[in-house]
Amino acid sequence: MTTENFTGAPPLVDPHQSMGEGLVALQKRNRFIQGIKVTAVWAGLIALVTGGMLMLRISPAYMLAHYNVILQGAGTTLYVSLVSIASATMLALLGSISRLSSNPIAQGIAGFYVSLVRGTPLLIQIYLIYLGLPQIGEQITQLGFPAIGKIFILDAVPAGILALSLNYGAYMTEIFRAGLQSIGYGQREAAIALGMTPLQVMRRIILPQAIRIIIPDVGNQFIAMQKDSALVSVMGVWEITYIANRYARRDSKYMEMFLVAAAAYWILTILSSWLQGWLEKRMAQAYER
Amino acid sequence: MNAEPIIQVSGLHKWFGMLHVLSDITIEVQPREVVCIIGRSGSGKSTLLRCINFLEEPSAGKIMVDKLVVEAGKKGRANRKLIHEIRLKTGMVFQEFNLFPHMSVLDNVIEGPVTVKRMERAKAVEIGMMNLDRVGLLVKKDEFPNRLSGGQKQRVAIARALAMEPKVMLFDEPTSALDPELIGEVLNVMKKLAQEGTTMLVVTHEMGFAREVADRVVVMAEGEVIEQAEPASVFNSPRDPRTQALIERYRSGGAK
Numbered sequence: 001m002t003t004e005n006f007t008g009a010p011p012l013v014d015p016h017q018s019m020g021e022g023l024v025a026l027q028k029r030n031r032f033i034q035g036i037k038v039t040a041v042w043a044g045l046i047a048l049v050t051g052g053m054l055m056l057r058i059s060p061a062y063m064l065a066h067y068n069v070i071l072q073g074a075g076t077t078l079y080v081s082l083v084s085i086a087s088a089t090m091l092a093l094l095g096s097i098s099r100l101s102s103n104p105i106a107q108g109i110a111g112f113y114v115s116l117v118r119g120t121p122l123l124i125q126i127y128l129i130y131l132g133l134p135q136i137g138e139q140i141t142q143l144g145f146p147a148i149g150k151i152f153i154l155d156a157v158p159a160g161i162l163a164l165s166l167n168y169g170a171y172m173t174e175i176f177r178a179g180l181q182s183i184g185y186g187q188r189e190a191a192i193a194l195g196m197t198p199l200q201v202m203r204r205i206i207l208p209q210a211i212r213i214i215i216p217d218v219g220n221q222f223i224a225m226q227k228d229s230a231l232v233s234v235m236g237v238w239e240i241t242y243i244a245n246r247y248a249r250r251d252s253k254y255m256e257m258f259l260v261a262a263a264a265y266w267i268l269t270i271l272s273s274w275l276q277g278w279l280e281k282r283m284a285q286a287y288e289r
Numbered sequence: 290m291n292a293e294p295i296i297q298v299s300g301l302h303k304w305f306g307m308l309h310v311l312s313d314i315t316i317e318v319q320p321r322e323v324v325c326i327i328g329r330s331g332s333g334k335s336t337l338l339r340c341i342n343f344l345e346e347p348s349a350g351k352i353m354v355d356k357l358v359v360e361a362g363k364k365g366r367a368n369r370k371l372i373h374e375i376r377l378k379t380g381m382v383f384q385e386f387n388l389f390p391h392m393s394v395l396d397n398v399i400e401g402p403v404t405v406k407r408m409e410r411a412k413a414v415e416i417g418m419m420n421l422d423r424v425g426l427l428v429k430k431d432e433f434p435n436r437l438s439g440g441q442k443q444r445v446a447i448a449r450a451l452a453m454e455p456k457v458m459l460f461d462e463p464t465s466a467l468d469p470e471l472i473g474e475v476l477n478v479m480k481k482l483a484q485e486g487t488t489m490l491v492v493t494h495e496m497g498f499a500r501e502v503a504d505r506v507v508v509m510a511e512g513e514v515i516e517q518a519e520p521a522s523v524f525n526s527p528r529d530p531r532t533q534a535l536i537e538r539y540r541s542g543g544a545k
């Protein structure tokens with residue numbers, strides 16, 4: 001029993017003692033100074049790259065004149081990513097519960113879906129949905145069902161959203177499955193013993209706990225998706241990459257436009273990381289209070 | 290004593306694959322009776338308890354709880370409904386507490402009434418507070434489980450089970466996961482419940498509790514009930530040599 005005191009980290013500092021307080025303050029100052037140094041290095045790197053660009057006749061004036069069209073594209077990128085991550089989350093929820101269910105049909109369909117999507121490139125999936133599906137639609141129309149055939153002919157934006165949702169839904173199915181499985185079996189048993197139905201156990205006990213574990217991963221997936229959404233530019237969706245490409249070709253300003261595009265993605269992902277950190281902090285508080 | 294039993298287990302068998310864990314178990318619990326099950330680790334005590342509320346599926350035999358009878362091997366909607374109703378009539382307390390960490394203490398206690406019984410929240414809160422008071426933890430109602438000691442967690446778990454107003458309480462080694470200094474507070478709560486007339490079936494290694502509180506002690510070994518009688522007789526003049534050995538081990542201070 002007494003050995004328990006030695007299992008954790010040794011209590012080096014008692015923060016209530018003045019000496020401890022001094023130590024904490026010192027640590028805080030050290031961390032602050034370290035932060036300033038790192039920021040300086042970043043600033044130096046950015047200055048270096050900028051200097052190099054200027055020497056190599058990259059035109060900052062052109063970049064400044066065109067950042068606003070990229071900003072419009074960023075709106076589309078964000079919109080496509082937000083809608084896709086939301087539907088991917090729904091798919092993943094459905095997929096993970098199916099994979100864990102005892103129903104062989106649900107299990108089979110979910111397993112097939114995950115395997116198929118994870119085993120093929122996203123770009124091929126985009127082509128299949130945007131260029132392949134209309135072919136099927138035409139066949140069905142010719143068979144005399146134009147109403148059904150029309151469903152298969154998607155505009156670029158819905159096609160992009162569908163492709164991203166399906167793709168991320170599959171990867172996130174595995175993340176959700178791990179999250180659901182991480183909730184101890186005792187939780188399920190306690191709920192069953194209270195008389196809960198499987199649906200109630202999932203909704204009231206397992207999901208609320210699993211979501212706290214899953215949220216950081218969904219954030220990571222959202223950040224990755226913002227970058228992967230560049231692939232939907234192949235369908236002519238007016239998002240960041242497509243717009244950058246278009247202007248770059250027209251004016252032969254490749255470096256300029258793609259640098260602005262890169263900056264736009266970078267800023268988007270940094271903002272998303274902040275949002276994610278803030279969300280996680282709030283979630284963590286709920287367990288304590 | 291010979292009123293209608295509240296629990297009647299007859300001819301119960303349980304196999305885990307090839308492992309014959311319970312062999313022809315027949316026991317009864319009368320209303321307001323406190324029955325303690327003792328036995329060595331692995332003798333099948335938990336499995337027996339878990340068969341009564343169908344956390345484990347019995348392989349053969351019959352389970353009766355408050356006039357509801359379920360026969361092993363039956364499937365179908367009607368059977369599932371019976372099992373559901375039996376679960377409503379039994380409250381279960383686990384060795385590992387299994388409180389819901391994402392809910393406050395009070396929310397843990399009212400979760401059953403609100404979600405399962407569809408009780409109005411205000412009414413459930415009233416019942417929840419009353420039962421938290423019974424286990425002496427009303428002051429902790431807004432706390433989250435991770436802020437409680439092990440003993441307090443287990444008392445909340447008892448309140449959570451009581452809030453469903455079950456006909457019988459099942460305890461599976463409720464103090465085995467506790468530090469020695471926290472065991473007393475949980476046993477005291479259980480003793481109080483027993484005095485209030487709660488029907489209890491308790492798997493335990495706490496021989497002092499069994500001797501003092503139980504009306505009857507059931508001794509299990511290798512998946513069978515080898516002896517059952519009132520505590521004085523089991524502890525003072527055990528008949529089966531395996532019971533003697535078990536009690537001897539506790540006398541000499543060894544747990545399990």
Ligand SMILES: Nc1ncnc2c1ncn2[C@@H]1O[C@H](COP(=O)(O)OP(=O)(O)OP(=O)(O)O)[C@@H](O)[C@H]1O
Pocket residue numbers: 305308310328329330331332333334335336337
């Ligand atoms: N889910 C399971 N699958 C396979 N075997 C199991 C399972 N649960 C229990 N057993 C086995 O059944 C036997 C009885 O287990 P049980 O948990 O009922 O014993 P117990 O008397 O409660 O022991 P303890 O005092 O250690 O809790 C053991 O041999 C155990 O290994």
Ligand SMILES: [Mg+2]
Pocket residue numbers: 334335336461462
């Ligand atoms: Mg056990």
